[in-house]
Amino acid sequence: MTDRKPPRVVIIGGGFGGMSAARALRRARVDVTLVDRTNHHVFQPLLYQVATATLSETDITAPIRYLLRKQANTRVLMGEVVDVDVAQRTVRLDDGSELPYDYLIVAAGARHSYFGRDAWEALAPGLKSIEDALEMRRRFLLAFEQAEREPDPAAREALLTFVIVGAGPTGVELAGMVPTISRDTLAPDYRAVDTRRVRVVLVEGGPRILPTFPEELAARARRDLEELGVEVRTGQLVTDVSADGVTVAGERLHAATVFWAAGNAASALGGRLGAPVDRAGRVLVSPDLSLPGRPELFVVGDLAAVVSEGKAVPGVAPAANQEGTHAARMIVRDLQARPRVPFRYWNKGDLATIGRNRAIASFGERLHLTGTIAWFFWLFVHILYLAGFRNRLSVLLEWGYAYFTYQRGARLIIEPVRHNPAPAAAPVLTPKW
Amino acid sequence: MTDRKPPRVVIIGGGFGGMSAARALRRARVDVTLVDRTNHHVFQPLLYQVATATLSETDITAPIRYLLRKQANTRVLMGEVVDVDVAQRTVRLDDGSELPYDYLIVAAGARHSYFGRDAWEALAPGLKSIEDALEMRRRFLLAFEQAEREPDPAAREALLTFVIVGAGPTGVELAGMVPTISRDTLAPDYRAVDTRRVRVVLVEGGPRILPTFPEELAARARRDLEELGVEVRTGQLVTDVSADGVTVAGERLHAATVFWAAGNAASALGGRLGAPVDRAGRVLVSPDLSLPGRPELFVVGDLAAVVSEGKAVPGVAPAANQEGTHAARMIVRDLQARPRVPFRYWNKGDLATIGRNRAIASFGERLHLTGTIAWFFWLFVHILYLAGFRNRLSVLLEWGYAYFTYQRGARLIIEPVRHNPAPAAAPVLTPKW
Numbered sequence: 058m059t060d061r062k063p064p065r066v067v068i069i070g071g072g073f074g075g076m077s078a079a080r081a082l083r084r085a086r087v088d089v090t091l092v093d094r095t096n097h098h099v100f101q102p103l104l105y106q107v108a109t110a111t112l113s114e115t116d117i118t119a120p121i122r123y124l125l126r127k128q129a130n131t132r133v134l135m136g137e138v139v140d141v142d143v144a145q146r147t148v149r150l151d152d153g154s155e156l157p158y159d160y161l162i163v164a165a166g167a168r169h170s171y172f173g174r175d176a177w178e179a180l181a182p183g184l185k186s187i188e189d190a191l192e193m194r195r196r197f198l199l200a201f202e203q204a205e206r207e208p209d210p211a212a213r214e215a216l217l218t219f220v221i222v223g224a225g226p227t228g229v230e231l232a233g234m235v236p237t238i239s240r241d242t243l244a245p246d247y248r249a250v251d252t253r254r255v256r257v258v259l260v261e262g263g264p265r266i267l268p269t270f271p272e273e274l275a276a277r278a279r280r281d282l283e284e285l286g287v288e289v290r291t292g293q294l295v296t297d298v299s300a301d302g303v304t305v306a307g308e309r310l311h312a313a314t315v316f317w318a319a320g321n322a323a324s325a326l327g328g329r330l331g332a333p334v335d336r337a338g339r340v341l342v343s344p345d346l347s348l349p350g351r352p353e354l355f356v357v358g359d360l361a362a363v364v365s366e367g368k369a370v371p372g373v374a375p376a377a378n379q380e381g382t383h384a385a386r387m388i389v390r391d392l393q394a395r396p397r398v399p400f401r402y403w404n405k406g407d408l409a410t411i412g413r414n415r416a417i418a419s420f421g422e423r424l425h426l427t428g429t430i431a432w433f434f435w436l437f438v439h440i441l442y443l444a445g446f447r448n449r450l451s452v453l454l455e456w457g458y459a460y461f462t463y464q465r466g467a468r469l470i471i472e473p474v475r476h477n478p479a480p481a482a483a484p485v486l487t488p489k490w
Numbered sequence: 491m492t493d494r495k496p497p498r499v500v501i502i503g504g505g506f507g508g509m510s511a512a513r514a515l516r517r518a519r520v521d522v523t524l525v526d527r528t529n530h531h532v533f534q535p536l537l538y539q540v541a542t543a544t545l546s547e548t549d550i551t552a553p554i555r556y557l558l559r560k561q562a563n564t565r566v567l568m569g570e571v572v573d574v575d576v577a578q579r580t581v582r583l584d585d586g587s588e589l590p591y592d593y594l595i596v597a598a599g600a601r602h603s604y605f606g607r608d609a610w611e612a613l614a615p616g617l618k619s620i621e622d623a624l625e626m627r628r629r630f631l632l633a634f635e636q637a638e639r640e641p642d643p644a645a646r647e648a649l650l651t652f653v654i655v656g657a658g659p660t661g662v663e664l665a666g667m668v669p670t671i672s673r674d675t676l677a678p679d680y681r682a683v684d685t686r687r688v689r690v691v692l693v694e695g696g697p698r699i700l701p702t703f704p705e706e707l708a709a710r711a712r713r714d715l716e717e718l719g720v721e722v723r724t725g726q727l728v729t730d731v732s733a734d735g736v737t738v739a740g741e742r743l744h745a746a747t748v749f750w751a752a753g754n755a756a757s758a759l760g761g762r763l764g765a766p767v768d769r770a771g772r773v774l775v776s777p778d779l780s781l782p783g784r785p786e787l788f789v790v791g792d793l794a795a796v797v798s799e800g801k802a803v804p805g806v807a808p809a810a811n812q813e814g815t816h817a818a819r820m821i822v823r824d825l826q827a828r829p830r831v832p833f834r835y836w837n838k839g840d841l842a843t844i845g846r847n848r849a850i851a852s853f854g855e856r857l858h859l860t861g862t863i864a865w866f867f868w869l870f871v872h873i874l875y876l877a878g879f880r881n882r883l884s885v886l887l888e889w890g891y892a893y894f895t896y897q898r899g900a901r902l903i904i905e906p907v908r909h910n911p912a913p914a915a916a917p918v919l920t921p922k923w
Contacts, residue, residue: 096635096903113548115900122679123901132681135635135903152639188905202529202568206585246555248565447891447899454887458880466880467548468556470529470568472621 063087063130064159066388067148069138069326071098071121073377074164074358076444079131081385086392089131090156092148096120096135097187100443102374103452104184105227108193108316109234110468111459116452118187119445138165143331143351160353162384163326163340167359167372170320170337177298181315184227191471193316197235198470200314201243204250211311217255218312220303222295223319224261225268226409229278231316232259233412236285241413241463258288258312260305262319265291267417269371270407274417277427281411295319321372323360330354335362344399346384352397355384365402374442375405408435413460496520496563497592499821500581502571502759504531504554506810507597507791509877512564514818519825522564523589525581529553529568530620533876535807536885537617538660541626541749542667544892546900549885551620552878571598576764576784593786595817596759596773600792600805603753603770610731614748617660624904626749630668631903633747634676637683644744650688651745653736655728656752657694658701659842662711664749665692666845669718674846674896691721691745693738695752698724700850702804703840707850710860714844728752754805756793763787768795777832779817785830788817798835807875808838841868846893 063086068075071093079091097118106112122133137151141161148156169183182192197219204216221232239255259266259282266282266289267275279289290305297304302311323338332348333341339362340348346361348354357363357380363370370376383400390397406420408431416431426434436456443449455466496519501508504526512524530551539545555566570584574594581589602616615625630652637649654665672688692699692715699715699722700708712722723738730737735744756771765781766774772795773781779794781787790796790813796803803809816833823830839853841864849864859867869889876882888899 095905096631096901113546114904115546115548115902118902120679120901123897126679133679134639135632136639154639187902191904198529199568206567206569206587246553246559246566447895447897450891451884451887451899454884458883462880464556464880466884468529468553469548469551469620471547471624472528 064388064392065090065157066160066162067092067156067158068162068164069093069141069148070164070166070358071095071133072101072164072166072358073374074166074360074381075162076121076124077378077381078162078164078355078357078385079125079128079381081382082388083128083130085130085385085389087130087160087388089128090134091121091125091131092134092136092138092150092156093121094135094137095186096122098124098444099187100448101185103439103443104187104190105230105234107187107190107467108184108231109197109238110194110465111234111238112452112455113467114187114191116448116455117443119448124444138326141326141329143348143354146353158353160355160388162355162357162381163330163360164356164358164377164381165324165326165360167321167323167337167339169317170322171317172320174298177317180298180300181222181303181317183317184231194467195470195472196314198468201239201247201250201252202470203313205247206249213250214256215301215311216313217250217252218258218302218310218314219255220258220260220305220310220312220315222260222303222315222317224259224263224266224289224291225318226407228259228261228316228318229266229282229409229411231318232257232282232287232289233285233410233415236287237412238465242465242468255286256288257286258290258305258310260293260295260303261289261291262294263291267409270409270417271419271422271425274407274419274425274427278409278411278417281415281417285412321359327356327360330356332356337362345387345397346380346400347387347397352391355387357381357384363400363402365400368402370402373407376402379403408438410435497821497825498523498590499593499595500525500589500591501595501597502526502574502581503597503599503791504528504566505534505597505599505791506807507599507793507814508595509554509557510811510814511595511597511788511790511818512558512561512814514815515821516561516563518563518818518822520563520593520821522561523567524554524558524564525567525569525571525583525589526554527568527570528619529555531557531877532620533881534618535659536872536876537620537623538663538667540620540623540900541617541664542630542671543627543898543901544667544671545885545888547620547624549881549888550876552881557877571759574759574762576787579786591786593788593821595788595790595814596763596793597789597791597810597814598757598759598793600754600756600770600772602750603755604750605753607731610750613731613733614655614736614750616750617664625906627900628903628906629747631901634672634680634683634685635903636746638680639682646683647689648734648744649746650683650685651691651735651743651747652688653691653693653738653743653745653748655693655736655748655750657692657696657699657722657724658751659840661692661694661749661751662699662715662842662844664751665690665715665720665722666718666843666848669720670845671898675898675901688719689721689745690719691723691738691743693726693728693736694722694724695727696724700842703842703850704852704855704858707840707852707858707860711842711844711850714848714850718845754792760789760793763789765789770795778820778830779813779833780820780830785824788820790814790817796833796835798833801835803835806840809835812836841871843868
């Protein structure tokens with residue numbers, strides 16, 4: 058038995074789903090290869106803090122290979138998966154090389170959905186990757202710089218108007234931070250504009266904000282946002298986005314900056330697995346998270362449409378973590394010749410912050426927290442789950458600094474167009490010897 | 491007298507020269523406008539630590555308007571200066587607006603010079619801005635990621651070869667960091683490649699490294715570099731740079747990564763001032779740092795060719811600081827109807843680090859330090875001069891972390907081409923209402 062080569066497990070994606078799967082295999086007799094198109098794991102729940110200049114992008118990322126460096130059975134490859142051949146059991150990478158597998162865990166995640174209006178993406182960036190967050194931060198800070206130079210009052214008002222589309226946790230957290238930072242942090246630094254007069258509009262197509270939260274908590278969050286001066290518009294659809302604003306329920310809002318936090322579209326890789334997908338492109342998985350008829354292929358995280366105890370599992374970090382771990386455990390059970398078991402989601406609770414000092418938290422039906430106590434709880438949980446000792450310390454320092462000084466550590470505009478023009482990646486990626 | 495409008499002082503550039511000029515005018519009865527094309531001041535002497543993944547870019551930058559927020563007589567504009575009309579005394583910005591001035595201090599700095607071979611810039615990036623440092627970091631880290639995936643031994647060797655052109659302080663400090671980090675930090679994280687076998691070549695066209703340092707210290711630095719395994723090649727010229735390497739003194743070196751630290755070209759703005767410039771494009775200034783025949787126009791920092799006590803003043807941060815302060819003081823003297831005085835450079839000493847624990851320091855002819863004591867001195871001086879309390883604390887934390895754990899806090903590859911395509915700045919910069 059020990060002479061046989063260990064089964065090859067390939068994991069696609071170094072987000073929460075892929076990382077938890079890799080970690081759960083650390084003591085298994087398997088050869089693990091984790092592939093990600095970036096070199097880093099991102100703590101996605103804090104991306105909005107990078108987008109709003111509070112945390113540095115290095116605070117919420119860690120190199121994937123550093124996090125897995127002590128797992129002797131695991132190697133990490135930076136590369137983009139372009140296809141999966143489920144019949145031949147191989148994964149094809151962007152450089153044409155192939156990775157054969159005995160087990161495959163696909164955790165390729167999701168991007169934003171613009172509901173078929175792809176041109177909106179360039180006008181209203183979303184928030185999934187570090188690159189997204191830096192682009193959002195650039196636009197957020199640049200709007201104030203341009204307002205300071207703008208002589209025309211109407212144009213200046215539009216530069217100080219921020220529209221956030223979608224009122225899930227990301228939209229709500231962004232909407233809470235924009236007025237907080239504009240007032241507390243930026244105001245003393247500007248001469249021509251009063252950054253405290255910023256206008257923030259949060260637009261949600263559904264009947265209420267935070268649809269996955271209990272109604273009472275969502276109502277409290279709405280009041281908290283309104284106290285910060287945020288205009289909350291529910292039941293209103295965005296019908297147009299252009300460079301000078303958005304059209305919401307027939308009304309034109311002049312805004313230089315629009316952020317997108319509405320709707321997910323699962324990775325295109327989901328469609329290449331030969332399994333049915335739902336409207337959002339998520340792969341419909343069996344109760345054990347494998348594909349029907351393909352027990353060696355698991356899909357976890359935002360790419361999977363998972364049902365647990367009759368209810369759809371939400372696309373949040375704890376769910377991806379639990380799914381990744383479950384898929385890994387099913388592989389270990391196969392090796393031990395034990396039967397598989399269905400995945401069961403344990404909802405640890407829902408959390409969202411609103412600006413400074415306020416949050417809402419729900420733990421099942423009975424325990425709901427709001428205000429400062431919920432905010433401290435939020436702080437504790439996020440520090441606890443943040444990957445790596447260094448990041449925890451650094452984030453604590455940044456938050457302490459921001460809390461006591463009202464300053465923010467990452468007010469840096471980086472231009473996507475370099476002064477020193479970066480060539481297309483090609484010359485570096487494919488040197489010719 | 492108090493009824494007259496205060497003189498308008500325009501400062502171009504928020505580097506060391508411009509910032510020190512603005513600060514020296516904080517109590518003067520003048521209206522100061524500082525223009526920079528970015529929103530941040532960069533602590534340039536530590537850019538190489540961002541390029542080699544030790545510090546985050548937010549550690550060595552601070553918003554210019556934050557640094558000057560308490561100066562009631564000063565406003566800050568983010569914008570690019572496209573021209574200066576010295577006859578009309580106006581500065582023209584990229585959006586077509588004009589800033590009239592009574593005094594102008596030009597501190598627009600320098601870029602790298604590729605000695606007429608501009609195509610080399612995309613192949614061998616330099617290190618002047620945050621964007622440059624992030625591009626260098628991306629290439630530095632990407633080389634190891636690509637080597638890990640590369641099956642061909644020759645190609646892998648080229649990916650682990652780093653050529654650094656130019657052996658001034660920046661080139662020497664980069665050359666010292668590459669092997670240090672490759673060995674101490676990266677080695678445990680890779681499976682296929684041995685990052686300790688990195689090859690680092692430092693090429694210098696002149697007869698020795700660190701030409702502005704005393705010869706004995708430069709020789710020590712060379713020995714320190716060679717102990718780290720760096721190949722130091724002096725008196726050798728680079729005659730070709732391409733995607734797969736460089737040609738040095740007729741020999742072809744296969745290298746995927748080439749960094750440029752040789753030669754400066756002063757900002758093109760220098761040529762628009764109507765004054766003679768030297769071969770590097772630096773403006774020849776009078777002893778008081780103003781232009782001959784234009785007492786209201788000063789040029790300071792890397793853009794100025796300054797002579798003090800018969801010697802050329804080097805293009806270093808302390809010189810730019812002193813020159814900016816001097817120009818500001820001459821304006822104050824004018825207002826007080828006191829005569830101007832010539833600029834005198836006070837050389838506080840030269841400092842450079844070589845990897846971990848080693849540095850060289852020279853204070854005049856008599857006091858030279860080397861090894862660990864010089865390194866601690868270097869550390870102390872850099873923390874002391876770093877702008878902003880927050881940055882000092884953050885950098886100390888990062889250095890402490892790096893020193894004791896051998897880890898680096900900023901091993902993040904950010905792609906210049908966004909997943910979420912950023913539009914040309916136009917739609918954001920010129921909204922149409």
